[in-house]
Amino acid sequence: MKAFYQDFKLGIVGGGQLGRMLLQFCPNFNVHACVLDPSADGPCSGLANEYTQGSLQDYDTVYAFGKQVDLLTIEIENINIDALYQLEREGLPVYPQPRVIEIIQDKRIQKQFYLDNGIPTADFILVDNRADIEAHADFLPAFNKLGKGGYDGGGVQSLTGKADLARAFDDYGLLEKTVDLQSEISVIAARSSRGEIAVFPAVECIFHPEYNLVDYLIAPSSLAAEVLAQAEELAKRLIESLDVVGLLAVEMFVSKDGEVLINEVAPRPHNSGHQTINANDTSQYEQLLRAIFGLPLGSTAINKPSAMVNLLGEEGYTGPAIYEGLDRLLEIDGANIFLYGKKITKPHRKMGHITILGNDMETLKEKVQLVKKAIKVLA
């Protein structure tokens, strides 16, 4: 096989912000990067060596894209899986493997995988429609999750009791028992094509009370060391059981009695790993490149405590984005902005993020509040 730095083409299916940051790391390895994305002017346009506009759900489009490259990876799961299987059968390395993506694409299959492999996860019941949910009303309070297609907080609803049944999704999905939460954490694991595994230290996710999106996160998590060790071990077991080549972002619930349960996983770079760019020896993006090229994985050590704040489109504004308060933001020591190149803002749209470095947790949390007050995405 030719070396990855010699006339080698890496294909990335999906051209959102995760692809954009991955592209920022490709030059360090002399990687020629090709991106497939449906939008004409998404976050990766103008930045990839080659950019193809096309549907990620269309078999022919994904297949034709794959035939032009030497290795294929993804930055979104919602893609035509048959095309990936066919490319793999024809000898193209597809990392993460189609088998892994297929399990993760469907939250019902994902949940079943945890059960079958003894991976702790919240209790659940499969449901096919609203009638099914009504028949299991005694299972509430629970989260009702669509089987497929949920993303960025979509496809999930909280059903607290019978009064909520009328607005329940009438769709193929599952009910997941609500956990009495102490905290939500995330661990990003990497596994290389040689089988080497490395795990980033757990980060703590603080969710936005309304939007069901990560509002900010803190790295490392301040939970008890034994809880974090358990979480990191679980991420390791999971990436091994799934036999992933690439990254596996593992979102977990920590219950009030310290139990660690898998919430969901993503086989790609993840929102909860952005801060690794500034704060760790190796970023999640570089780690993905190392993993899929069969290079030694990098040290995941944290060099400085950090926080990551998502920059969401302000409620009530839709149109060409204006970043109000950039000056106030950039005056905050250790704050770095990452804009995603999206021309149009919409309420709650992820327009960028801010990474903050700080010497200790207290300073960091103060800076998070300053950052959130400093900047707004208007139109």
Added chain:
Amino acid sequence: MKAFYQDFKLGIVGGGQLGRMLLQFCPNFNVHACVLDPSADGPCSGLANEYTQGSLQDYDTVYAFGKQVDLLTIEIENINIDALYQLEREGLPVYPQPRVIEIIQDKRIQKQFYLDNGIPTADFILVDNRADIEAHADFLPAFNKLGKGGYDGGGVQSLTGKADLARAFDDYGLLEKTVDLQSEISVIAARSSRGEIAVFPAVECIFHPEYNLVDYLIAPSSLAAEVLAQAEELAKRLIESLDVVGLLAVEMFVSKDGEVLINEVAPRPHNSGHQTINANDTSQYEQLLRAIFGLPLGSTAINKPSAMVNLLGEEGYTGPAIYEGLDRLLEIDGANIFLYGKKITKPHRKMGHITILGNDMETLKEKVQLVKKAIKVLA
């Protein structure tokens, strides 16, 4: 003026590795980047939003390039200065300013500027040809520097005594008295279009004994605090006297008796600032963007001690580059590689660099030796 993130074009004159790393930071600010470079497939090709192939010395080419953009910066000094002046006269912001580039392009004018502004620098004599040098043979030992065009260790020779006179450049230049060196250090200063100044901590440069290029550097420098404070103060004074908007990389000699003397400066990102990407709150590349867009400058604090090793083409090999020992290299904890996308290696050509993070100076210096043994650029 429109905001820098809205249909705004940044022009970068020069498309080498410094431009390449600058491009890696442009997406964070939604900056649409246009590069002008003479090569068809240089380090920035395929990565810039727009890439124009053309001569940097040709008035019409540089002028036409500038007319297409909203702000112009540079990543190499050796460019047509008349075109930059004309663009500036027509209202284009050119940062650093043509006036600054013109002073720095000619080492004789640069030296005279230091004298006129009371900036300490090694003694020198201007020479127009070899006969002039012979007439000043009693000034040796000295460095003979060409007035214009020297780059990456070229255009500089050491003349230790009369025996060396026969091989002295027969050209417009200067003789600079050899300083009895304790150390060579470098400080990168930034000044924004609003006049704010920030200075990165001084780094120590260890030169390759033969090639007259930085072999590796250590950040921060381990020299006495009062010497470093003097160096950082000097860099600040210099960027103020020159009235630069952008970066000024200031290379300095520290004599055995602790005197700090300016060696040379560059008004752009610099080899001695690469490690800021991994080790500091703000990288030199982000700092340049903040400076020219009139944003608050970032904190220059070092988060972890680091070293930077240049990856030079191995003696005796010319042709398509092969990076032998990448695996051994990437097994070293805290080592990150940055390849420059140059297809052809030549002896001593800068093909990339490696940044190393370490907990203390001793570990770092050990890792530098491991890194240098691990990887070779062959063909």
